[in-house]
Amino acid sequence: xxxxxxxxxxxxxxxxxxxxxxxxxxxxxxxxxxxxxxxxxxxxxxxxxxxxxxxxxxxxxxxxxxxxxxxxxxxxxxxxxxxxxxxxxxxxxxxxxxxxxxxxxxxxxxxxxxxxxxxxxxxxxxxxxxxxxxxxxxxxxxxxxxxxxxxxxxxxxxxxxxxxxxxxxxxxxxxxxxxxxxxxxxxxxxxxxxxxxxxxxxxxx
Amino acid sequence: xxxxxxxxxxxxxxxxxxxxxxxxxxxxxxxxxxxxxxxxxxxxxxxxxxxxxxxxxxxxxxxxxxxxxxxxxxxxxxxxxxxxxxxxxxxxxxxxxxxxxxxxxxxxxxxxxxxxxxxxxxxxxxxxxxxxxxxxxxxxxxxxxxxxxxxxxxxxxxxxxxxxxxxx
Numbered sequence: 001x002x003x004x005x006x007x008x009x010x011x012x013x014x015x016x017x018x019x020x021x022x023x024x025x026x027x028x029x030x031x032x033x034x035x036x037x038x039x040x041x042x043x044x045x046x047x048x049x050x051x052x053x054x055x056x057x058x059x060x061x062x063x064x065x066x067x068x069x070x071x072x073x074x075x076x077x078x079x080x081x082x083x084x085x086x087x088x089x090x091x092x093x094x095x096x097x098x099x100x101x102x103x104x105x106x107x108x109x110x111x112x113x114x115x116x117x118x119x120x121x122x123x124x125x126x127x128x129x130x131x132x133x134x135x136x137x138x139x140x141x142x143x144x145x146x147x148x149x150x151x152x153x154x155x156x157x158x159x160x161x162x163x164x165x166x167x168x169x170x171x172x173x174x175x176x177x178x179x180x181x182x183x184x185x186x187x188x189x190x191x192x193x194x195x196x197x198x199x200x201x202x203x204x205x
Numbered sequence: 206x207x208x209x210x211x212x213x214x215x216x217x218x219x220x221x222x223x224x225x226x227x228x229x230x231x232x233x234x235x236x237x238x239x240x241x242x243x244x245x246x247x248x249x250x251x252x253x254x255x256x257x258x259x260x261x262x263x264x265x266x267x268x269x270x271x272x273x274x275x276x277x278x279x280x281x282x283x284x285x286x287x288x289x290x291x292x293x294x295x296x297x298x299x300x301x302x303x304x305x306x307x308x309x310x311x312x313x314x315x316x317x318x319x320x321x322x323x324x325x326x327x328x329x330x331x332x333x334x335x336x337x338x339x340x341x342x343x344x345x346x347x348x349x350x351x352x353x354x355x356x357x358x359x360x361x362x363x364x365x366x367x368x369x370x371x372x373x
Contacts, residue, residue, distance in 0.1 A: 006283065006295040011251050085251070085283075 008078045010045040012059060012086040019043050023060030030183065030192030035145040035156040037136040037189040049077030050104055051132045054185040058102060058130060064088035069098035071107035098127055105132035105160060112168045115180050123177040126195075130183045134160035136191050147197040155202075156191065158184060169199050206230075206346075207339040213332070224318050224332060228311040229300050231335045236310035239331035243313060246287035251295060254282040254305035277301060280308040286316050294319035 013019025022041040030038050040053035047055055062068060062083060067090045070080055079102075080091050092098050095110045103109050109131060118126035135158070142157025143166070161184075172179045172195060179195030211227060213219060219227075228236075237244070256278055263274040281299045296316025300308045314331060317323040 006251075006297070009251060009295070011249065016253070 005081060006085070009082050009085050010047065013044045015043070020060040023056055026190065027057060027061065027183070027192070030190050031181065031194050032149050032192075034147060034149050034192050034194055034197040035138075035143075035154045037138065037156075037186070037191045039188060040185075040190050042188070047077060047079040047082045050074055050079050050102070051185045051187045053188055053190050054102060054130050054132055054183075055079065055082075057183060057185065057190060058083060058100060059086060061128070062087040062089040062100060066090070066099045067092045067097060068100045068102065069093070069095045069110075071103045071110075073104040073107050074102055099125075101127055101129040103129070103131045105134065109162050109165070112172050112180050112182075117172075117175060117178040117180060120177060123179075126178065126180055128181050128183070130185060131161070133158050133184050133186060136184060136186055136189055141202050144200040144202055145197050146200060147194075149194075150197070153200075166199050166201065169193075173198055207336070207343040211336055211339060213328075213336065218324065219318075219328060219332060221315075221319070225297070225315060227332055227335050227339075228298060228314050230339060231307075231311060231314075231331070232338060233304065233307045233310065235331065235334050235338060236307065236314060239327060239334070240310055240313055240317075243286065243317065244310060248284040248287055248296075248309065248313060249289065251283040251285065252281070254280050254308045256280045256303045256305075278303050280305060282308045282312050284309070284312050284316065286313065289316075 019041070022043070026038050026040055030036070040056055042052050042056055044056055044059060046052050058068070064087070066087075068080075068083065069092050074080070075091075083089055084091060089100075095101060096114050096116065099116065101110070101115060112129070115127035115129060116125065118124060137157040137159075138155055140155070140157035142155060145154045145156055146152075176195055181195055182193040184191045184193060210223065257280075258276040259279045260276055261274045262271050264271055279299055279301060280303055281297075282305075283295055283297045285293055285295055294316050296312035296314070296319075298308045298311035298315055300311055314327065318327055318332075
């Protein structure tokens with residue numbers, strides 16, 4: 001593997017332990033309250049390409065034992081060198097071999113069915129997909145979310161996902177306990193979409 | 206220890222791998238003296254000094270199968286100098302032991318040496334003294350080892366001579 005060009009690398013968390021703990025806390029909250037947009041603490045220097053919240057999330061979650069796939073816009077930027085320098089993660093070119101997937105805003109989302117889903121015995125060996133979207137709104141007509149972590153229903157409107165995402169998600173949900181977990185990110189917020197969450201289209205839409 | 210590759214090139218400047226190899230073994234007092242003007246301001250850290258273990262491998266006789274000799278502590282860090290912009294040279298250092306300050310100074314020296322203006326100054330103020338110190342250390346160790354040397358050849362010759370003498 002080529003050594004990353006250090007010239008373009010910026011710093012990581014201001015305080016490594018506290019920074020990654022704060023990110024991990026937000027990631028836990030996001031997955032335990034699916035569809036609730038949460039502010040991501042951003043006390044870190046960031047690469048030029050990609051959403052800040054997505055970059056901080058991955059900086060907190062990745063380590064030397066994880067593999068990461070990046071969408072083309074990110075793969076050609078300074079983001080992979082930055083993540084590799086600070087976390088030691090392995091960048092892979094096959095989305096099916098990645099434990100983490102980072103899709104930039106504007107890049108095509110690889111089909112969720114191509115990502116690792118784990119097995120019935122080891123459902124934890126599945127991919128976690130970080131998808132950058134245009135906006136996350138809870139007060140607008142869009143999806144109705146149901147499932148563990150949601151008392152009755154939660155509204156979430158996401159702009160910037162492919163039109164067939166809901167269909168892909170229905171298939172992903174049906175394969176429980178296997179399946180992919182998703183984080184949706186805007187530049188400052190993240191929302192979790194674990195595999196247990198159902199997406200119902202809004203009847204008014 | 207001083208190695209033959211540590212010698213200064215006659216007409217070429219020291220390359221980065223060469224000076225990094227020197228800095229990795231540079232004693233802290235020499236680094237402190239040479240970098241006194243630069244070491245007061247805190248650097249911009251890319252990676253703060255962190256200590257870890259590295260496995261040292263050896264080969265029996267230098268040519269045999271590889272085997273794990275043991276683990277050593279290594280401290281590493283990466284930084285930019287204070288006041289430098291976001292794309293100025295990055296100084297990197299790996300030094301033996303757990304001395305964070307020594308790793309920091311070595312990385313600062315590495316960053317400064319990549320600047321052509323500073324390079325010549327540091328070449329005379331830092332790299333040459335380090336070379337001398339390493340050579341001195343090696344000479345001292347060599348002398349100390351020499352005092353314990355036993356010349357088996359002499360013993361064999363005397364014994365052999367004695368036998369010869371009996372025969373004659």
